[in-house]
Amino acid sequence: MFSHDMWQRTSDLMSAVHRHPFVVALGDGTLDRDRFAFYMVQDGRYLEAYSKVLATASARATDPADAAFWAQSAHTALAAERLLHAGYIEELGADAKALATSPTCLAYASYLQATALTAPYEVIAAAVLPCFWIYQDVGTALLRHAGDANGHPYGKWISTYADPGFAASVEQAKGIADRLAAAADGDTREAMAQAYCRAAAYEWMFWDSAWRRETWPTQQWLAP
Ligand SMILES: Cc1ncc(CN)c(N)n1
Numbered sequence: 001m002f003s004h005d006m007w008q009r010t011s012d013l014m015s016a017v018h019r020h021p022f023v024v025a026l027g028d029g030t031l032d033r034d035r036f037a038f039y040m041v042q043d044g045r046y047l048e049a050y051s052k053v054l055a056t057a058s059a060r061a062t063d064p065a066d067a068a069f070w071a072q073s074a075h076t077a078l079a080a081e082r083l084l085h086a087g088y089i090e091e092l093g094a095d096a097k098a099l100a101t102s103p104t105c106l107a108y109a110s111y112l113q114a115t116a117l118t119a120p121y122e123v124i125a126a127a128v129l130p131c132f133w134i135y136q137d138v139g140t141a142l143l144r145h146a147g148d149a150n151g152h153p154y155g156k157w158i159s160t161y162a163d164p165g166f167a168a169s170v171e172q173a174k175g176i177a178d179r180l181a182a183a184a185d186g187d188t189r190e191a192m193a194q195a196y197c198r199a200a201a202y203e204w205m206f207w208d209s210a211w212r213r214e215t216w217p218t219q220q221w222l223a224p
Helices: 002-009 011-018 021-028 033-060 064-092 103-118 121-146 155-162 164-183 186-211
Strands: none
Touching: 002 011, 002 121, 002 164, 002 186, 011 021, 011 121, 011 186, 021 033, 021 121, 021 155, 021 186, 033 064, 033 103, 033 121, 033 186, 064 155, 064 164, 103 121, 103 186, 121 155, 121 164, 121 186, 155 164, 164 186
């Protein structure tokens, strides 16, 4: 099955995600507020783009049930996830306007937007899957580690991604990619695998860019 193959192909990367200092500190509650605020601001921008990518997936879907699922997920990315982020940004007193969109945030969002507009529908379904699945995997692992999200400094974040409702949507996204891959020719399946792996790599890079509070290497000459 496509999703199973992708999980195996990205197993080293997933180990690196789970031991990344940002993810470890998020889980044990020691992540400093500046890094978390940076992440939240970048992620809010990412989710705005991601929601439009899912809306495009809905428009390009060949199956009405798929179209409904992507449209619902586009709504959730803005209504639930981005709301959670906005709440944290307010709580942290982060000045979102002062932060430039990071190179990694822009690259990941641009990659997904280009894929949504130009790639076959099957490849779009593969490219958006790591965004669902990796967050559910991380959220679930962090909840297991924390034992209880109540009282945890990042408990709302952890509960959002460890939520059984979110797990159900991950299963649906996996099911769509698996069905499309099973019916696809070899070239399309390989393009789906490339898209899945590229997006999974961007997920690691996103945690890493937040840990480094990534800036533009050109900012000394040109304001980003
Ligand atoms: C970068 C990223 N990837 C995934 C998710 C979870 N939808 C997120 N909020 N941000």
